[in-house]
Amino acid sequence: MEIQQIIVDLKWRHRGQKHPYGDSHYECEIHTQDNLSDEDILCLTNEKGRLPYKEWKEKNGNINIYFKGYYTIQKTPYGYFYHGVYPYDD
Numbered sequence: 001m002e003i004q005q006i007i008v009d010l011k012w013r014h015r016g017q018k019h020p021y022g023d024s025h026y027e028c029e030i031h032t033q034d035n036l037s038d039e040d041i042l043c044l045t046n047e048k049g050r051l052p053y054k055e056w057k058e059k060n061g062n063i064n065i066y067f068k069g070y071y072t073i074q075k076t077p078y079g080y081f082y083h084g085v086y087p088y089d090d
Contacts, residue, residue, distance in 0.1 A: 008030055008031065023087050029076070030079045030080040030082060049069075
């Protein structure tokens with residue numbers, strides 16, 4: 001097994017609810033020159049447990065899946081942009 005060191009800088013743009021009774025949003029810029037997998041990004045942001053948006057949307061009828069939340073990851077000029085969402089529950 002080869003261990004590779006990566007250089008990353010996490011810049012959190014938002015963590016938590018944007019308004020009362022709203023979903024919780026976690027938005028992070030991941031500045032790196034390295035290629036990262038979704039699993040690597042989830043580990044770096046400590047945001048494990050959410051599903052990719054497409055999978056979450058397909059299984060939306062299941063209440064247990066719904067409240068796990070979802071994430072999206074976009075490739076950007078500086079690296080990646082992570083956006084995770086936990087649906088509001090009271």
